[in-house]
Amino acid sequence: MPPPLRAAARFDLSYRPFVEGDFGFVEALYFSTREEELALSDWPAEQKRAFLTQQHSAQHHHYVTYYPNAERLILERDGAAIGRLYVDAWTHELRIVDISLMPAARGHGLGEAILRDLIEWAAGQGKGVSIHVEKFNPARRLYQRLGFVVTEDKGIYELMELGTPRAAVPA
Template identity: 75%
Template sequence: MPPPLHAAARFGIGYRPFAAEDFEFIEALYSSTRAEELARTGWPEDQKLAFLTQQHRAQHHHYQTYYPDAERLIVERGGEPIGRLYLDAWPLEIRIVDISLMPAARGQGIGEAILRDVIDHAATLGKGVSIHVEKFNPARRLYQRLGFVVAEDKDVYDLMEHGVPRPSSPA
């Protein structure tokens, strides 16, 4: 069940389950998240496309393999897909497997609103929220502003958490 829409509702956001027909959209979405990085390579467009296709398919396979029970949601605005939100419910936390928006939807507060709704929903369940964030991802500032802290250095990524309950150690 997707998190209730409260903050994100102000933006006319809706969620629907990912369907096989969405694969082309999520591939384009993935590519958009790597465009700036690949612009610096000097590679020809066909090489960039081949790389992005391979990388997206590897990511998609990873998500299906390691998060088989995750809720895969397409984020829509006005009935049009603008992003994705993949969530996996764990005993003490909701893991954000992926949250990404198309370039035209970035920088408007939509991602922050979605995150606030996920955090609020997790809190009502007595859970925290966690996400792996690349060290160079500009969204890190948003996560930190919302109260996420680095819980573990995972080399290229950091595991960031918000309100994840920790079992108390015996006295």
Template identity: 50%
Template sequence: MIQKGAARLPYFPLIDHASRHAIRYRPMIADDMAFLSRLYRSTREGELSRTPWGEPEKQAFIDMQFSAQHDHYQKHYPDASWLIVEQKQQRIGRLYLERWASEHRIIDIALMPEARGQGIGGAILMDLMQGATADCAKGIGIHVEKQNPAMSLYLRLGFKVVEDKGVYNLLRWTPSA
């Protein structure tokens, strides 16, 4: 169940910031799964480096965790937009987004290591903020691991911690009046 919700792209005609980085979005397709697994692994390398496992055990763990996460997202966010982030026709990330009446929920946003630290994530978030405002949403919500290096970016852009969820914080950004 990969394409569900993919036809309804979220308000990206308003793109301004991300377009400066030659970013475009397209719906996820079955051929993206290997890339998405590599992307997922890139977000877990820090944890994997602290384990005594060999490469086969690490990859088996990643395969299991990626599959569980993907299945969970598909089940619990049935109307989401499942987007691949591309730069110059190369896949560099993913953006999973569901638009609710109460808020726009970023289910997941991740970039490959070589695309991090260049302002791309911030540009995507600013476009999402602009889109939520234009769509009259009451804000944007996202769960972020407390140790995620991107936490400082979210806080800098005006996201606030609204709930402590243990390993995660629920962050929320609200448009200015």
């Protein structure tokens, strides 16, 4: 069951289940999240594309393997796909497996609204919310502003939690 759209409703957002035909869209979305990072390399364009294709394929396989029960949602506005939200309901928390928006949808409050809806939905079930975040991801500031705290350092990633039992323990 997808999270309710309350705060995100003002953006005329809708969710729909991911279908195999969405693979090309989520691949392009993944590529868009890595543009800045790969701009620092001197690889030729075809090498960057091959690397991103391999990385996205590995990520997709990881998500399907390790989060088999996750709700995989495509975010749409005006019938056009603008992002994805993958969330897994666990006993004591909702794990955000992935939340990504296309570049044109970023920076307008949509991600925050989606997160607020998720937090409210989880709290209504007596659950916390958690997500693994890359240390250099600019969205970390948003998570911190919403009250997420780092509870575990996992190298390039940090586990950030809100309202979960471990979230009360300083990192």
